[in-house]
Amino acid sequence: MAGIYLHIPFCRQACFYCDFHFSTNLKPKQDLLQAIHQEARMQQHYLQGEPVETIYFGGGTPSLLEAGETGALLQHLRELFEVKEGAEITLEANPDDLTPEKLEALRKVGVNRLSIGIQTFAQPVLQGLNRAHSAAQAHACVPLARAAGFDNISIDLMYGLPGQTAEVWQQDLDLALALRPEHISAYCLTIEPKTAFGKWTERGKLQPPGEEVGEEHYLMLTQALLRAGYEHYEVSNFCLPGYHSHHNTSYWLQKKYLGLGPGAHSYNLESRQYNIRNNGLYIKKLQAGVLPQEGEELNRQDHINEYLMTGLRTSWGIDLQYLKNQWQHDLLQQNKRYLQEMQARGQARLENNHLMLTEEGRLLADEITARLFIV
Ligand code: SF4
Incomplete structure (x- = not known):
């Protein structure tokens, strides 16, 4: 099984x-959409005939496309690949794009899952992030999507934001839970150097909330969502039973995927391809019939480290037997002492030959993974 992004x-x-x-x-x-169609044609054999069970429109803001444009891309993918009946077809959407007409049209062209970028319901915090939508649109979008027939909705939230006190974050959580989406992704703000926040932080114009705020918000998040019956199946992802994101799960479980569009990545179990992050160049190359990408063969170390990095973030954890069989890596043997310490501290547990992080352990997922990496 494979996915297309x-x-x-x-x-x-x-x-x-x-x-x-x-x-x-x-x-x-329009030129860019034509280039994506062209890339799909040129990459028709990338998945080596494997059936496609998930298609994911990400971005950027895919809800800026007309429903007809989304539908044309889907139709073309169905012609080129074996898209399974009932495949999960997700579209990332911003609340300000979701009118009743647009939602109905998206359903009609085959989108069956929405991932809505709400981030916060607090108007001043939204403005402080320069989001295009208002708090009123954040409140309205899920009921509108339900009315249009969407029964698989994910919402994105952010925490550790400037101006988002613990009270505001608790209110965000309460409002999100009242909407009862099938899936919630929640991300802590990270300050990236090339962004406006990154530059303002460097110049001392912005003082982002410290790490301890992110940790406090994360604990509030996990407590509230677990209490409300959500499964915490990946560090940043929660779902009602049976509603995990099939698309993202296939990344974490090391399945093949084809990425189309500028900046998209592809993975065929042996190598990884990276498309250029430049719209003009991407279009130009495809108009000339050239794939706009660079590739990288993955060695044993890359495979093991990537499996550790993604697997430890999930509730399924690391399959120790798989590591032994596939990569001749005995994780238990090589990290005996550290694993015992983690278990004693309540950060990890071993179950059916799988290593999983506990809720406490997930707070330190990056640090723990780095200790287990092979170098
Ligand atoms: S976070 Fe904002 S700028 Fe970034 S992709 Fe989403 S809508 Fe666009």
Whole structure:
């Protein structure tokens, strides 16, 4: 089974914290869509005939596309690949794009899952991030999507934001839970150097909340969502039973995926390909019939470290037998003492030959993974 990711690199305005690949110049939209169609044709054999069970429109802001444009891309993918019946088809959307007409049209062209970038329900905090939507739109979008027939909705939230006190974050959590989305992703703000927040922090114009605020918010998040019946299946992801994101899970479980669009990555179990992060060049190369990408063969160390990094973030953990069989790596043997210490501290547990982090351990997931990496 495999997945396809499409990167739609356009946004209405630049959020102050964002370092994803996007442009606010929408003029080349048609050329870019044609280039994505062309890339899909050229990559028709990348997945070696494996059936596609997930398609994910990410960005950028894919909800800026007309539903007809999204539908044309889906139709083309169905012609080129074996897309399974009932495949999970997700579209990332911003609340300000979700009108009743747009939602209905998206359902009609085959989108069956929405991932809505709400981030926070607090108007001053939204403005402080330069989000394009208002608090009123954040409140309205999920009920509108339900009315249009969407029964698989994910929302994105952010915490550790400037101006987001513990009270504001608790209110965000309460409001999110009242909407009862099937899935919630929650990310702590990180300050990336090339963003507006990064530059302001460097100049002393912005003092972002410290790490301890992020930790406090993370604990509030996990407590509230676990109490409300959500499963915490990945460090940043929670779902009602049966509603984990199939697409993201396939990344974490090391399945093949094809990425289309500028900045998208692909993975075929042996190597990884990276598309260039430049809309103009991406279009130009594809118009000339050249794939706009660089590749990298993965060696044994890359495979093991990547499996550790992704697996430890999930509730399924690391399959120790898989590591032995596939990569001749005996994680238990090589990290005996450290693993015993982690278990004694309540940060990890061993179950059915799998190593999993506990809620306490997940707070330190990056640090623990770095200790287990092979070098
Ligand atoms: S809408 Fe999303 S991709 Fe676009 S700038 Fe904001 S966070 Fe980045």
